[in-house]
Amino acid sequence: MQNPAGPVRSTFTGFCAAVTALLLIVACLFFSGCAGQKETPASNSPDFQPVKVFCTIYPLYDFAKNIGKDKIDLSCLVPPGTEPHEWEPTPRDLASIQEANLFVYCGAGMESWVDKVLNVVAGPELNIVNASRGIQLISGQGEEDEAGVKQQNSGDTSEDQVALNISGDVREDHSAVDPHIWVDPVNAMKMVENIAAGLVQADPANKLFYETNAREYLNELEALHNDYRNGLARTTHREFITSHAAFGYLAKRYGLVQVPIRGLSPEVEPAPARMAEIIKLINEKRIRYIFFETLVSPKVSQIIAGEAGAGTLVLNPLGNLTTDEIDAGKDYLTVMRENLVNLQKALEVAES
Template sequence: MRVKVFLTVLLIAGLTLIAGCGQKTVAPGDNSPQQPKIKVLASVYPVYEFVRQVGGDKVEVTMLVPAGAEPHEWEPSAKDLVQVKNSKLFFYHGANLEHWLSKVTAKDVLGNTTAVEVSKDIELREGTAHTHDHDPAEEHKHNANEKQEPEKHQEVDPHVWLDPVLAQKEVNTIAEALAAADPANAVYYRDNATKYNEQLQKLHSEYQDGLKTVQKRIIVTSHAAFGYLGSRYNLEQVAIMGISPDAEPTPEKMADIVRMCRERQVTYLFAESIVSPKVAETLAKEAGAKVLLLHPIDSLTPDEIKQGKDYLTLMRENLANLKLALSSN
């Protein structure tokens, strides 16, 4: 009889152990299962960084344009379209930054994914994109002695995030989109946005204080990415190239910039980490100037990511280089 009882106890214990192997361990005092993270896709680095800061540990965020790629030139692959379809939210910057946007927001690609434009409701700047010479066939309409100016075409400047004040608006837009998609954690997202915006406001104060008394106000940049930053902190941007950095400047424009640098005693020109610095270096040599980095923070290099750099650290590096360039004689 005792043998039978002993065997029965062993059998019950064994069944309990087997059943327990298939159960998830729950921490003491935690009676609710771990909620899965929301799968989110962000188009470019600044959007990715802001979503990461707001989403925290409730969100699994992936960046669509890979590190080291130039966002103005990148094109999505079939694999990228699948990533969009498999996400709950797709955050994109807007303001014509993602020229490929229509390919990833088509109805058959999005499916049930919600697309969110983070720059919505922000007043955008216009910037000179490129120039076209007049058609020679039209020259007879003008006085033969009248010099014809190139016709300038404007496009929207998308580099909103380089203004820490406007960046706060984008952070709030992201928080509200996440709150709408995940109401149970709405307070969490809004709290994260508030905390990150406090850091952005501190950054804004550092720029105000750092650039308040610099001797010069002109910055010569590789491409016209710093209009919002210049407008916020009273800096005059002279861009070698337009909004998109893929167009080569004309010899006439390069000569004009060299002349201007000499006349206004510009001692530093600014290059970028993603775009080749050759043009800026050539102009600097002609003008008797040096070259510093001014990061547009639209894409980070793999090395910058390995070094743990992010939006805030790069903006502070930009500030240090601006102070150096604009305070030098």
């Protein structure tokens, strides 16, 4: 008599063999695919080696921090609380940069010493990022380099706007390029893209990590730009008095008129004629507030405000933060929003 279980056992045995063969094929495909990928150690692994990054000034440092996070060992050359315009690197700084994987500088003339440094530190292991790459630069008076229109912002060339290029001597060459590109959130977005590209070049194994973080931060900068655009759309007047000419890009972006007490450098004292012209302008335009900065003495702004019967407010150009500001958790985004609040107050934004 034929065993009825025979065909069933035979079929089951064949099924198991087929499944085993299929699993072997899948395993081979999986491991062959993984063999072509380089595993990167986790940041808490003993084998982890963060990308060593040096940035020249605070805005670059903050941007890189948001992109690189725990994958990078990040340093800022200019110490907290130091005004960056007159700072220069030491031989020790140069030695540290030479050991880095990535060096990020602002460009646009912000670091007058950078060309000499690059000649010293350049090497095959050091990736270099000029954060101003791709940004249209403007001069110290706010006009685009190609236009040659003498005004504090290049959004309007009317006679009233041009007249605000008051004649008082600030003892500085106004044809120089304005290096304060980061005060415009749209420019900041381009700077973030440049830094992210540099990190990918220095550490291609973590490309997705850097690009994902950059996209998230770009969304925050886009929201900041929208807040400025909407928040400054209904100003009573467009003129704002600044301690030095650090806000030309912001003025250009949002249709405002920067009137600086000093030129591009906050260290250059204004001539008496300049101060007199600004006081006259304040009275003519009925400007209620004058801005000063956290890292520059407010004395001149206070003198002008006292003569004109105006108040004072802080407008932080974000070239650097103080230790107290950093300890309080402030960063580029929070300070820019503080600036927006003070601009709205000074420009007397109409309620919608």
